[in-house]
Amino acid sequence: MDNKEQRPVVLAVDDTPQNLDVVKGILTPQYRIKVATNGPAALKIVEKQLPDIILLDIMMPGMSGLEVCRELKANPRSADIPVIFLTAKDQTEDETEGFALGAADYILKPVNPPILQARVKTHLALKQSMDALQQTSAELARAKQRMELELNVGRDIQHSMLPNTVPERSEVTLCASMDAAREVGGDFYDYYMLSEDELCFCVADVSGKGVPAALFMAMSKILIRSRARDERDPAKNITRVNAELSEDNPECMFVTVFFGVLNLSTGELVYTNGGHNPPLMRRASGEVEALRDIHGPVVAIMPGEEYGQSTLQMEPGDVLLVFTDGVTEAMDTSDNLYGDDRLFDVLKAVPDSNVRSVVDCVNESVAAFAAGAEQADDITMLAVRYNGY
Structure with missing residues (x-):
């Protein structure tokens, strides 16, 4: 498999193309970048292929970033994808609502490249750790089920x-x-x-x-x-x-x-x-x-x-x-x-x-x-x- 295909996928959503260009310029060397200029387009991309992390502008015409986040978190397939909101300084109330919806983090505009790189790296690592933990939990659950089955078989043999x-x-x-x-x-x-x-x-x-x-x-x-x-x-x-x-x-x-x-x-x-x-x-x-x-x-x-x-x-x-x-x-x-x-x-x-x-x-x-x-x-x-x- 091409090493490029193994890079994490970042979905950047912003109604301003210049902002998307900035994000791509900062993250392209390490990540595969997909972009959307509105909420419905972003949801279609997610439906086709789940990204590893989403950078989401709050203030967008039509469907706001908060509404997009609500849709993402309501869908079991996309509920665990980390969402980082991109916000202006005067949107404190939106930040509070975003966290309530399940957002992972906020980054202030204009985007600072080192901060964006660090936050994306951190939340991807956290997501990978959570995925590994869930996989381990699932394996433990299967092992417990097998053990319970073995215990029942053993008891049946013993009592018979x-x-x-x-x-x-x-x-x-x-x-x-x-x-x-x-x-x-x-x-x-x-x-x-x-x-x-x-x-x-x-x-x-x-x-x-x-x-x-x-x-x-x-x-x-x-x-x-x-x-x-x-x-x-x-x-x-x-x-x-x-x-x-x-x-x-x-x-x-x-x-x-x-x-x-x-x-x-x-x-x-x-x-x-x-x-x-x-x-x-x-x-x-x-x-x-x-x-x-x-x-x-x-x-x-x-x-x-x-x-x-x-x-x-x-x-x-x-x-x-x-x-x-x-x-x-x-x-x-x-x-x-x-x-x-x-x-x-x-x-x-x-x-x-x-x-x-x-x-x-x-x-x-x-x-x-x-x-x-x-x-x-x-x-x-x-x-x-x-x-x-």
Whole structure:
């Protein structure tokens, strides 16, 4: 493209040809100059091609400069073009009206060349800055729209992977809760009957946010459930899942998992832990203990890792609470963590061992603690109560 064509376009409007010649003589080296000797002619030029800036005489026969400015500012296509009025010293009232109409500046006649050059340069630079800002704002708006779409997709994936029904067994009662953060994470829980007497359940938390975390969560959940059909041993199940997730994981995403199998006829719980928060057991007596005896690394990072498992006897009335770190790492407005101690205290204070009461009391406690603070992570819990055989 010719460099001349890249120069900014200045539209000069004045009913006196000599004044237009002066403007052209001052600005021609740096700018492309278009001229009009009356208001209607100026508006036709603007309609065909938008100039970058307009120099507009106020006192013109027929259509005054003020009327031209009013027309320009009323048209969305030309509303943002800077208008500099050229005025005589005795037109103070016109200046006031012109500014009210949206004029950018005034220059007194006779025109001083350095002043005209400086004002045109300044207002063109301001216009370019405003255009860049508007473009950035538009790009941010589009990015926000894409992010909102991604968040919705992530939430849909996350919620579609959660179980819809609870096993109807008199030996066990389940209650799950997920309070999703605005920025979608990768929490999930699952439960299903592995056999006539075996309840399989897990709670997991995938690293990262958005659609990638939701997709990795879906893959993790599917693998854990499908492998449980072939391998009932919790440790061997997670060892196998870890190997498969680690095979092709260039983003180094990982998932923390607590995975357990509860024998409904005996109350024996066999479980493994891959980098997850130690669950809390609320005994029927009201005592609370953390299951810290087994704790392997996070899943999907170390392909050769062998996970261990442990066994625990649940008695009628015992409640196991499995949760993600969104509970204990919830923060108040002063950035204090909710922490393990508060969770212990809430479980001890729950009036009964009803799983709904346990989950509700914890949720209410966390919400009260974090009131006014932004929720940074999903808050997910699964309470399992053994009722006896």
